[in-house]
Amino acid sequence: MTDMPPGLMNTMGAAAKAAAQVLATASAEAKTTALNAAADAVWANRAAIIEVNAKDLEFGRNKSLSDAMMDRLMLDESRIQGIVDGLRNVAAQDDPVGAVTEEWTQPSGLHIKRVRTPIGVIGVIYESRPNVTADAGALCLKSGNAVILRGGSESFHSSTAIHACIVEGLEAAGLPAAAVQLVPTRDRAAVKDMLQATDYIDVIVPRGGKGLVGLVQREARVPVFAHLEGICHIYVDGAADLAKTRAVVLNAKTRRTGICGSAECLLIDRRFWDIDGDVVIRDLIKAGVEVRAEGDAQVAGTVPASPEDFGFEFLDMIIAAKIVDGVDAAIAHIRTHGSNHTDAIMTEDDTTADHFFRNLDSAILMRNASTQFADGGEFGMGAEIGIATGKLHARGPVGAVQLTSFKYLVTGDGTTRA
Structure with a gap:
């Protein structure tokens, strides 16, 4: 009827x-x-x-x-x-x-x-x-x-x-x-x-x-x-600035969890983890985020991650997290689990940032900036009709x-x- x-x-x-x-x-x-x-x-x-x-x-x-x-x-x-x-x-x-x-x-x-x-x-x-x-x-x-x-x-x-x-x-x-x-x-x-x-x-x-x-x-x-999903990653490189990283990760996940630019997966380089420990994960937990962590990223307050948590668009106060060994491991993870929407790197190393940008083909790639900026208005377009992740005609906002x-x-x- x-x-x-x-x-x-x-x-x-x-x-x-x-x-x-x-x-x-x-x-x-x-x-x-x-x-x-x-x-x-x-x-x-x-x-x-x-x-x-x-x-x-x-x-x-x-x-x-x-x-x-x-x-x-x-x-x-x-x-x-x-x-x-x-x-x-x-x-x-x-x-x-x-x-x-x-x-x-x-x-x-x-x-x-x-x-x-x-x-x-x-x-x-x-x-x-x-x-x-x-x-x-x-x-x-x-x-x-x-x-x-x-x-x-x-x-x-x-x-x-x-x-x-x-x-x-x-x-x-x-x-x-x-x-x-x-x-x-x-x-x-x-x-x-x-x-x-x-x-x-x-x-x-x-x-x-x-x-x-x-x-x-x-x-x-x-x-x-169109884009099917906004599975946005943030990779925290070993050369990331701690203060910048804490601010960006928290904003990328918690500012508005229901938009396609919300971060859904946090990848932490082992060098950063060994120096600054779990401070970024603890920031998220303190803000009320459920952190589904794999392996060594599991600390007090996290929830063990399942394989299905990686490559999933939560659109909620939930994020998947894991430790990776270097930028190439992060790139491999994003290629496997990403949706070609928006992915970000936190690093002060220009060479590493360039490597990340050249080896990923997401519609939007960011350095030292929140994925919540994946928006036509923030790109100076006034507004957007959507984000396109295909490779023909329109791409991005x-x-x-x-x-x-x-x-x-x-x-x-x-x-x-x-």
Whole structure:
């Protein structure tokens, strides 16, 4: 049994395709106006958004969502301020559409430019986090793409309220309301229809847990930008600075445990362990983290690790830990158990850091910095639509620039080919 209106995705898809044609040639000024007007509307309606968010929180509790998922779902005034700031940050960025990325002249006399163009229609499927409604809508609009949003059932009311503010911004700028559409039903059939909508949707971006992303990657007929899991590692090298390491590890695990940039595995070089002992592990335990330790890393307060704890995305106050013999052992572990999302090294040794960077192929590699920075906003993109770990087209945080393709503009002067 379904409560989806018959032909809903065909109707939304056709409207999105028509809107995409308008957006492809919309002025940078119009898009900026729309985003700033949407930001004004979100702030003006913050009390109403928080009120309907309470309904979503109740729905989430009734579904027995985890604490991490409930944290993702919750909106308060400071988080709404973050949504507003994100909209304004994207508005203030340079418009990527039409930017010349390369330009050259051939011996034949042909002058060639490669310029950025919109992809077309983006489909975004996400769970819990209602702020994705604003982030995805803003980035797609900035990059000249129409978007169809399918938020999680638990964030239905919050996403609907935020979406209404985006539509208000579009209308204020004279842009089509269908440029940013939200699927108006909790029915899961909408997800399947989006994954099959090859006539209308050019790429799907899933943002959520392993179950959702795995489903999308298995069943989509539309191309997908995605990461399956955020299994982020921190390797503490023998040449790591103790004070920096203590601060970074604690932040990477505990700042927000439910995001994909949260550290899930701590690898400690034996040289560091022999000098500074278990201080980093004790910091985590003191902060309330359950440390699942292997071998010599087991100290008072830790829990013995099982093999399944390595390569697992906890999204909770839990971390796996083990001692390794050197950077190559850390690299081997990450290659075996990582998800190519974000991995970090703590070291003051430039040669070791370079070796770590060259020999791992994660979408994001960090040195002496918390993995919690794996975020488009922190990369200066204003916001992100997600993190991509594939190797084609977009990789890492997907911002407005990553939501463009390109075309070649070739100019001759009566030029013919011999």
